[in-house]
Amino acid sequence: MSFLPFVSVIVPIYNGEADLPPLLACLQAQTYANFECLLVDNNSNDRTAELLNEIEDPRLRSLKQSEIQSSYAARNLGIQNAKGEILAFTDADCRPEPNWLEDLIQPFCDPAVGLVAGEIKALPGNTLLEQYADRQETLSQKHTLNHPFCAYGQTANLAIRAAAFKEVGLFRPYLTTGGDADICWRILRETAWQLRFAETAIVRHRHRTTFSELQSQWRRYGRSNRYLHDLHGIDLMREPQFGEYRYRLLRWILKEFPIATLNLIKGKAAFVDLINTPIGLFCLHARAQGQRQATLSPQAHTIEPLIQQPQNSLN
Structure with missing residues (x-):
């Protein structure tokens, strides 16, 4: 590899006691060596701070953001203290694969590229909800990269040039969801930087395993849509009417379920195929609830400039 820019990996952490050991193992296994990682504790109340203090790898540094409870505020603190010309999030x-950074930074060979999104795939799971989300590719960047308003990458696997933040400012620190779309849209719509997709730069993420977790996830998607509507004027999702729910359930009972049952008997389908439609309607309803109930706070409009800290002040 001849293209070896210094990269700063930034990870916001809230109550990450269980996730830190496997995450650190994945970061230390990267085939790309020219990087640092800033692990930002966002006011955790478990053993996260203790585990961060035990890290001995000089490439991994810990910071603490306790003033604002927001992953975007935590990311901003990492950005302000980063040394890299490319910032990877x-x-x-998440569990980055060993070649994650190596493949994620290659599109930056083109000096016109300011953002690169890698792919997000599922960690192995056995529950019906995990199987459903895997079939739907719920987490895939292919959905967000094809957003009808403007493409964007999710911060679970996204890299941005530090120079782009200098032009448009940082993440909105008081935003609680939708900040990945917001930062990408500000860069793509207000500057000349281009976005690329690095499909082989993969991180793996857990799908939700319970209906309460799934409902929370899709309500958050709905809130994000409302916030982005207020910030950027995107179309709100049309809320399905009762008749539409009834029609889709009847179609499932009378047509889809019998066909899926027959295919299951023949060994051509899995049990999750029997209940795709009910789960899909559950997610649709949760997203509509989130959109309807969300209210964007005045503070969420705040955008802070990039003011990098002097190098001798870094931890």
């Missing part, structure tokens, strides 16, 4: 509950 992932989350504590």
Whole structure:
């Protein structure tokens, strides 16, 4: 490899006690060596701070963001203290594959590229909800890269040039969801930087395993849509009416379920195929609830400039 820029990996962490050991193992196994990692504790109340203090690898540094409870505020603290010309983002509950950084930074060979999204795939799971989400590719960047308003990458697997933050500012620190779309749209719509997709730069993420977790996930998607509507004027998701729910359930009972049952008997389908439609309607309803109930706070409009700390002040 002739293209070896210094990369700063930034990971916001809230109550990541269980996730830190496997995450650190994945970061230390990277085939790309020219990087640092800033692990930002966002006011955790478990053993996260203790585990961070035990890290001995000089490439891994810990910071603490306790003023604002937001993953975007935590990422901003990492950005302000980063040394790299390229900033790569992932989350504590993600598991980057060994070639993640190596493949993620290659599109930056083109000086016009300011953002690169890698792919997000599922960690192995056995529950019906995990199987459903895996079939739907719920976490895949292919959905967000094809957003009808403007493409964007999710911060579970996204890299951005530090120079782009200098032009548009940082993440909105008081935003609680939708900040990945917001930062990408500000860069793509306000500057000349281009976005690329690095499909082989993979991080793996857990799918939700319970209906309460699934409901929370899709309500968050709905809130994100409302916030992005207020910030950027995107179309709100049309909420399905009762008749649409009834029609889809009847179609499932009378047509889809019998066909899936027959295929299951023949060995051509799995049990999860029997209940795709009910789970899908559950997610649709949760997203509509989140969109309807969300209210964007005035603070969420705040954008802070990039003011990098002097190198001798870094931990």
